[in-house]
Amino acid sequence: MAPKVLMVAEKPSIALAIASALSGGRMSTRRGSTEVHEFDGMFLGFPVHYKVTSVIGHVFSVDFPARFQDWNSTNPLDLFDAPIVKSESTPKANCFYSINLRHLSQEARGCGHLVLWLDCDREGENICFEVIECTGFQSTAGKKVHRARFSSVTEKDILKAMNSLVEPNKNEAQAVDARQEIDLKVGVAFTRFQTSYFNGKYGNLDSRVISYGPCQTPTLGFCVRRHLQINTFKPEKFWTLHPYIMYKGYELKLDWQRHRLFDSDVTQMFRNFVKEDGFLKVIGISEKQVSKGRPAGLNTVNLLKVASSALGFGPQLAMQLAERLYTQGFISYPRTESTAYPASFDYKGTLGALARNPVWGDYVQQLLSDGYHKPRSGTDAGDHPPITPMSSASENILGHDAWKLYQYICQHFLGTLSPDCKYTSFSFTSCFRLAKAFGIGVHNSSKSISFTLPAIFHMHEHHRVYNSLCYLQNYLYKFSKILLLHGIKAYEPWGSTQPPDHLSESELISLMEENGIGTDASIPVHINNICERNYVQVQAGRRLVPTALGISLIRGYQLIDPDLCLPDIRSFIEQQISLVAKGQADHSLVVEHVIEQFKRKFIYFVKQIENMDALFEAEFSPLSDSGRVLSKCGKCLRYMKHIPTQPSRLYCGTCEEIYYTPPKGTIKLYKELTCPLDNFELLIFSMPGPEGKSFPFCPYCYNNPPFEGIDNIFGASKSSSSVKLGKGAGMPCFLCPHPTCQHSMISQGVCACPECDGTLVLDPVSAPRWRLYCNMCNCLVSLPEGAHRISTTGDHCPECDSTIIEVDFNKKTTPLKDGATLHIGCILCDELLYSLVEIKHGKSFSRNARHRGRGRGRGRRGHSGRGRGSKKQHDPRMSFRDF
DNA sequence: GCAAGGTC
16 A cells, blocks of 8 residues: 655645645545545655645643632732643634544644645744644654645645655744734733732723733724824914815815915914905926826735724624635735735636626626736735635625625736726916015015815726816916906814824725734734723724723823833844744743843833833722622622622622622622522623523632532533523532522522533523523523423433422413313423423534543432433434424 | 734
8 A cells, every 4th residue: 555645734725725736626525523535646756645635723731730820829920930731722612623632643644744835924833843743653663753844835836846845844833833922821811910900009091901912002002192292282373375266166275385384463364365366377287197006916914904994894804804804815825925826826717707887897808808916016025926816706606795805806816917007196386476475576486375276086887087176277278367256265263183093994004014013813813802901992983092990000000110111122022032943042031031031021010010001090990989789798798899890809808809700791689599508699781682691690609610620520511501601600500509498509400401411400580481590501492481480300200300390370371170270390301291381492512522422411329310311322423302 | 901913
């Protein structure tokens, strides 16, 4: 059998391109975690069997070990010296691709060579070593690792790279390791300190996390800098003259060449001169040919700028739309830095694909028949070609927003192939004759007051210039060199100088790009971050207006240590890790050095925090003045206040303790019931919307789970729970294993979830639309509607072990004979109850399926709680109706 | 609950 060669790319699209190029399209493709393309070919002069697959970005990410994860017991300062661990990045919830790591180690089995086709940048080089680690290639004798260096994913470049394989560059990979460690330690240390300090002191900051980061903070800094410029702007009054002439009913306003004066009296003097004379003489006309070059190819950052400024789409939305257009085959890969097309690019073919489009098809035909120009040369970053339409679409197919974005991408592409845009700009200059005023008999332009009719031109799509007013100007010039002044306007004052507007998102993207803050893929994330943290708000025209919180933070850094919010902080880190990438400095020495510097900055920042706090004090209210009285503290038995602004929390003024509550919902007192474990009054949390779940929780247990390892025992890992538990997310009652408390999962749990490993729990306040919800997934089951009361009993069904429930039907609507209202039974085995229950929705079963077999559900009974049909119990997708 | 960087 031919030896096997495994090739790994950074994303599925590249794997496909490489396999297609090397196999000439003759390959077989099978679906693994990611697609695997297989074919036979030659490698280093020998016949081999190729397998080409990909990862999906980074395989690993860095974090602190578990013992540093607890905010309360970890001093943020210690994070600088803490170890860091690499662990497999958890795949996205809606992603069928499960696991990069296992996929790779499986595919690598039996392969003698590994060829790394990761993107040719530092991140790609870093992922090379992640792949090597996953495949175990490094450690096995007789196996060889190769790095393909390609400048584009064209067939030519792929073949060229194949013939000049090199070794992966450890230095570049280590530079990324260094950046990861520095970003993690600095970001997390500052974030935890700020969050604890300010959220522990003020009640209306309106952000769960007061985050800091070497990218997001300078991004915020740009917005605040502009805001402060606006606030400190001192307007000045100015005066100007605007004479009017009439032409065939048109009133034409002329601009004064002096533009404006800051002196009222002098302006008034000029005004009188002009008015007294009443005539203007045309002394010159200019006709300029102006040319605007056709654009180069479109890259991500430029797309984002136009999307924001012209289409009104934020970067996050724009990328989502672009991503969808890409996966549907309408445009090429949307994340690219390059604005230059590869030499081999098939313009004709791409134009051909657009030729039948009803909107611009005619223009495309014209370009094809009259000949198109090659795009202006841009820059080639060696990643992907510029963003280009791939096939024709219509608004009906794409929907409004995606269509607008697609339309721009098409028009930009057609623009790159069109002739340069040429247009003519006309203007004429006229002057008021100063003869009278200055007693000079002859016109002298040096002593005249000149006015200009502003150049008027209109560019039509496809660069045709129309301008009826140009003819008008010509007419004026030829036939009427002396113009009668129709009127003159000069208000007092005409106006005042205006401050700049708030930073537009598009300007911000440019600033970030210029200063090396973020990358094309991460710029939208950083902007989104500062919005979500409530540091800025996007207002009309997509302008970013900082909030009181955002301003206080930046002004605070400016007072304590301006470096912290200047863009240079990113370039400093970049410059340091570049030394590692070039092999000029040792990885660990650089990390140590940079971390040490930031540690010192951190210590100083903590010491000086009062300076920032003074700004917060002026702007925000202390916890003791915030919120409204809600429930009793179990320790001091005094009332605590609920502070509903993010992060939602309770504050006990007596104990000076904070108890975080689940986010994004309403919180009410739960019938003044108390938790048997700690005496705190129970609360009921309701998620918004008609289908929103409600559940009781004890504020103390929620923040300090009384039973260790709740996650492991019940498989309800915080991330997989459909309820976003949020900060301190410990244990709501639906996870509580208390054996006798009437609110615990043991008491309220009814049966195993049909779709995951969770337990269906009675929603105690769902009347009259009674229901059960799963304590782990989205599964929702409606119970008989309109019942007065539904409650669990202490009994279990002898047949399926579900909890027996008691239903008190409404007198008028009771389905029971003779108008009886009380009915007791098992919802699965009792014919009547079974006929009245209905599964509403449940989406997430596949994700949790792998937790199966760990015994939970009814908890102490393990599997026995799962339905009665033992024959079907192994199918996790079994619908509720199949029981 | 935290950073920034890949990608789906």
